[in-house]
Amino acid sequence: MRRDKSQNTLDYMSGFGNDFETEALPGALPQGMNSPQKCPYGLYAEQLSGTAFTAPSHQNERTWCYRIRPSVKHSTRYTKIDLPYWKSAPHVDPDVISLGQYRWDPVPHTEQKLTWLTGMRTMTTAGDVNTQVGMASHIYLVTQSMVDEYFYSADSELLIVPQAGKLRLATELGIMDLEPQEIAIIPRGLVYRVELLEGPARGFVCENYGQKFELPGRGPIGANCMANRRDFKTPVAAFEERDVPSKITIKWCGQFHETKIGHSPLDIVAWHGNYAPVKYDLRTYCPVGSILFDHPDPSIFTVLTAASGVPGTANIDFVLFRERWMVAEDTFRPPWYHKNIMSELMGNIYGQYDAKPQGFVPGGMSLHNMMLPHGPDRNAFEGASTSELKAEKLDNTMSFMFETRFPQHLTKFAASEAPLQDDYIDCWDSLEKKFDGTPEGNWDK
Numbered sequence: 001m002r003r004d005k006s007q008n009t010l011d012y013m014s015g016f017g018n019d020f021e022t023e024a025l026p027g028a029l030p031q032g033m034n035s036p037q038k039c040p041y042g043l044y045a046e047q048l049s050g051t052a053f054t055a056p057s058h059q060n061e062r063t064w065c066y067r068i069r070p071s072v073k074h075s076t077r078y079t080k081i082d083l084p085y086w087k088s089a090p091h092v093d094p095d096v097i098s099l100g101q102y103r104w105d106p107v108p109h110t111e112q113k114l115t116w117l118t119g120m121r122t123m124t125t126a127g128d129v130n131t132q133v134g135m136a137s138h139i140y141l142v143t144q145s146m147v148d149e150y151f152y153s154a155d156s157e158l159l160i161v162p163q164a165g166k167l168r169l170a171t172e173l174g175i176m177d178l179e180p181q182e183i184a185i186i187p188r189g190l191v192y193r194v195e196l197l198e199g200p201a202r203g204f205v206c207e208n209y210g211q212k213f214e215l216p217g218r219g220p221i222g223a224n225c226m227a228n229r230r231d232f233k234t235p236v237a238a239f240e241e242r243d244v245p246s247k248i249t250i251k252w253c254g255q256f257h258e259t260k261i262g263h264s265p266l267d268i269v270a271w272h273g274n275y276a277p278v279k280y281d282l283r284t285y286c287p288v289g290s291i292l293f294d295h296p297d298p299s300i301f302t303v304l305t306a307a308s309g310v311p312g313t314a315n316i317d318f319v320l321f322r323e324r325w326m327v328a329e330d331t332f333r334p335p336w337y338h339k340n341i342m343s344e345l346m347g348n349i350y351g352q353y354d355a356k357p358q359g360f361v362p363g364g365m366s367l368h369n370m371m372l373p374h375g376p377d378r379n380a381f382e383g384a385s386t387s388e389l390k391a392e393k394l395d396n397t398m399s400f401m402f403e404t405r406f407p408q409h410l411t412k413f414a415a416s417e418a419p420l421q422d423d424y425i426d427c428w429d430s431l432e433k434k435f436d437g438t439p440e441g442n443w444d445k
Helices: 378-386 412-417 424-428
Strands: 012-014 020-023 044-049 062-067 079-081 101-104 120-128 133-142 149-153 157-171 174-178 182-186 192-208 232-235 246-252 255-261 268-273 278-281 302-307 314-326 343-351 365-368 392-404
Touching: 101 424, 120 343, 120 365, 120 412, 133 157, 133 314, 133 392, 157 343, 174 182, 174 232, 192 314, 192 392
Parallel strands: 149 246
Antiparallel strands: 012 232, 020 268, 044 062, 062 268, 079 255, 101 365, 120 133, 133 192, 149 192, 157 174, 157 182, 157 192, 182 278, 232 278, 246 255, 302 314, 314 392, 343 365, 343 392
């Protein structure tokens, strides 16, 4: 299955966590063994391990690659470089107050020439990249493609959530096109290049320092609904054989380094394994919920989760709030008021979020840090408390949440350069006391 990277139509393999095999040239993939004395086409065999060799079998992830050059030929001496807007945890600015409820308008598009690397803007960090726990959240702005320039993160896997524009992710293991209402995961250690297909492009990134994202356990929900494995798509093998001066940037322990080589590193002709990039169409997510009374916990909308060392408490949950029917009887239907041990960073892909009908606009973000109260504003509360409770389609909405067990610390960019809504905290000021000592309360006020 040779794939010409210039072709517009891309092929994908279906499944999440599958053991795939794919080849861009016939017979390039050895059969019955991983490391023959001589590989077909004069290729080199090399293993990319996403887990420790001794990880339990059901968690073990690795991919065998058959490439034109071994990756040691894609690595020379390193020069430290600075990407000033991309931060890693622990990152606590003494002049920034992270305690609070925050919301931002979309970071505006720019005519400045920005690639995937120079256009990354860190909003929050949590945990510690050196001990491989926690996360960071970013906004990306891309106005031009990376040309003969490549990147990989040794620190993290990246969950990419586009909001505007269209990207092409040319990776060592194949090519994925990505647009709004889709997501992609780039594994730790995988080399790739980001090209701009339609722009300018803007979106959100969750940088996961900890254990890999996986599908949540459905428990009594059973085998179906939520995110189904068949809807995840992994690219088929594709390779480049180009001898041109190239640059690879590596993120390692929160620092960025650059190495220069004389060829493209995207030279894997065939591969097999279960450690690979993947994309997913959020429109295939099948939400489940209450069909009689009460609003369920938002965890019912989890698409992906990354485990922590505490059972049942995620390093990161990726949660999706999309179109769905609301049918619960005698129930306050939007998310209720609460304080949470988890820290919640939300982003709006398109439309209107039901708990915040004004102010939370597409491309915007909000942060409710751990153990800080939040919930519907007055308009949402009054509307949900007095509306006729008939079956209603919640339409034109797609928002998400990066939720983590760790407090999220604002960067200086988030606090002073991003378009922070200074009046967001005031959205609860007009909530009124309705208690008057009677069972009915003061609902006429």
